[in-house]
Amino acid sequence: MEKKEVLRKLPKVSELLEEDSIKVLQQQYGRQPVLSAVREGIEEIRRLLERSLEMGFEISANEDDLKKEALERAVELAYRYGSYSLKKVVNATGVVLHTNLGRAPLPEEALKNIVDVACGYSNLEFDLDDGKRGERYDHVRGLLCDITGAEDAMVVNNNAGAVLLVLSAIASGREVIISRGQLVEIGGSFRVPDVMAQSGATLVEVGTTNKTRIADYERAINDNTALLLKVHTSNFRLVGFWSEVKIEELKSLGVKYGIPVMEDLGSGVLIDLTKFGLPAEPTVQNSVKAGADIITFSGDKLLGGPQAGIILGKREYIEKIKRHPLTRALRIDKLTLSALEAVLKIYRNEDYEKIPVIRMLIKSREEMEKSAKKLAKELQKVILDKGTVEVLDDVSEVGGGSLPGVELPTKVVAIELQNLGPDDLAKGLRMARIPVIGRIKNDKFLLDVRTMSEEDLKIIPEMVGSVL
Numbered sequence: 001m002e003k004k005e006v007l008r009k010l011p012k013v014s015e016l017l018e019e020d021s022i023k024v025l026q027q028q029y030g031r032q033p034v035l036s037a038v039r040e041g042i043e044e045i046r047r048l049l050e051r052s053l054e055m056g057f058e059i060s061a062n063e064d065d066l067k068k069e070a071l072e073r074a075v076e077l078a079y080r081y082g083s084y085s086l087k088k089v090v091n092a093t094g095v096v097l098h099t100n101l102g103r104a105p106l107p108e109e110a111l112k113n114i115v116d117v118a119c120g121y122s123n124l125e126f127d128l129d130d131g132k133r134g135e136r137y138d139h140v141r142g143l144l145c146d147i148t149g150a151e152d153a154m155v156v157n158n159n160a161g162a163v164l165l166v167l168s169a170i171a172s173g174r175e176v177i178i179s180r181g182q183l184v185e186i187g188g189s190f191r192v193p194d195v196m197a198q199s200g201a202t203l204v205e206v207g208t209t210n211k212t213r214i215a216d217y218e219r220a221i222n223d224n225t226a227l228l229l230k231v232h233t234s235n236f237r238l239v240g241f242w243s244e245v246k247i248e249e250l251k252s253l254g255v256k257y258g259i260p261v262m263e264d265l266g267s268g269v270l271i272d273l274t275k276f277g278l279p280a281e282p283t284v285q286n287s288v289k290a291g292a293d294i295i296t297f298s299g300d301k302l303l304g305g306p307q308a309g310i311i312l313g314k315r316e317y318i319e320k321i322k323r324h325p326l327t328r329a330l331r332i333d334k335l336t337l338s339a340l341e342a343v344l345k346i347y348r349n350e351d352y353e354k355i356p357v358i359r360m361l362i363k364s365r366e367e368m369e370k371s372a373k374k375l376a377k378e379l380q381k382v383i384l385d386k387g388t389v390e391v392l393d394d395v396s397e398v399g400g401g402s403l404p405g406v407e408l409p410t411k412v413v414a415i416e417l418q419n420l421g422p423d424d425l426a427k428g429l430r431m432a433r434i435p436v437i438g439r440i441k442n443d444k445f446l447l448d449v450r451t452m453s454e455e456d457l458k459i460i461p462e463m464v465g466s467v468l
């Protein structure tokens with residue numbers, strides 16, 4: 001066939017715009033992105049044909065086939081052009097607090113409250129009792145104090161901000177004493193010594209990497225000491241010949257010299273995880289009970305809420321922190337606040353299983369086995385004889401710098417395809433309409449059911465089908 005003759009068989013833009021699948025997409029995404037997708041879809045097929053002709057291939061293209069090909073390309077491109085850049089993905093990695101995948105998924109109650117608060121006006125900083133100006137912290141202060149026993153509370157953008165703010169407000173121009181074993185990097189370039197420098201406080205390191213004693217702190221105290229700081233080492237763990245000073249001991253020392261004690265807990269755990277068969281983590285309540293004057297932690301690590309930096313403590317310090325100019329720069333927004341209030345209410349009602357992070361961490365073996373079998377069955381239906389699907393035992397991680405080294409036994413669905421390697425399958429699934437992120441182990445593509453929702457179990461086979 002002549003080149004001209006072949007290209008004349010390509011579908012017209014107006015023709016594809018009449019297709020039902022394209023019309024639906026126009027309703028969903030609007031005309032412009034879908035029109036671009038249709039043009040580009042036809043263009044791609046044209047380029048493919050031209051290249052084949054240049055290479056001397058004999059082409060016997062028929063109009064229906066070309067139209068079908070162009071339509072497929074157009075639909076795929078329309079999804080890409082029309083959908084948001086920041087969007088839902090299926091986390092099949094098994095890492096519960098996956099920093100790159102948005103850390104903690106929120107409970108439904110939080111979403112409902114966000115919608116209510118965000119779609120109209122709210123009493124964000126308005127006291128409904130007396131009609132005067134209120135404080136945005138009022139909406140969570142009572143809950144936080146009730147749950148933890150703290151005297152006062154406030155919230156900022158994230159925990160990194162909370163630590164910087166506290167150090168700036170309480171210790172700028174003065175000295176902060178910390179153990180050498182706690183000078184950690186949390187990731188995302190949050191390094192304790194750097195944050196300290198940024199706040200204008202002077203870092204005074206005591207003890208050694210593996211052992212720090214109370215006497216080490218005491219020797220370093222002088223008239224210029226502003227704070228005794230304890231930092232949770234979060235993403236790494238020392239084993240063997242090792243010890244650190246308990247927050248209770250640090251508090252006694254602080255009382256003796258009239259110096260406040262701060263604890264950066266990292267992950268804010270509000271429940272005893274050992275009740276659910278998980279390793280012990282220091283709880284916020286424990287830190288309050290031990291007398292820490294200021295406590296900071298994240299909203300979106302083990303707490304399972306929105307990104308936020310929660311600051312608890314004695315009223316005099318919270319008042320001082322609120323007056324610092326950085327407070328305004330690190331201010332929490334109304335969407336986050338509405339989500340956080342909903343999550344804290346769940347904690348106060350002790351409905352822990354409503355929190356997705358907690359639910360995923362304590363998922364039972366039976367439930368995971370059931371989900372994995374169901375997923376494997378549906379996957380086999382789309383893969384047919386193009387490959388194999390099997391359910392295997394594996395381990396998942398907590399992630400987010402929480403409970404490092406802890407391996408949670410899990411069930412994974414492993415896919416092996418004849419004509420597509422695991423890297424290509426992983427890439428294909430990343431580019432799918434709803435991206436699915438798994439992991440590769442021993443040349444197999446694995447889907448970990450721990451981090452999947454019921455909805456994800458239906459989405460995954462559809463997306464695997466689209467890749468095939």
Ligand SMILES: *Cc1c(COP(=O)(O)O)cnc(C)c1O
Nearest residue numbers: 158159160186232234266267298
């Ligand atoms: C994670 C962590 C931070 C940073 O918290 P973000 O909420 O991610 O800003 C600070 N300190 C410790 C000990 C942490 O584990």
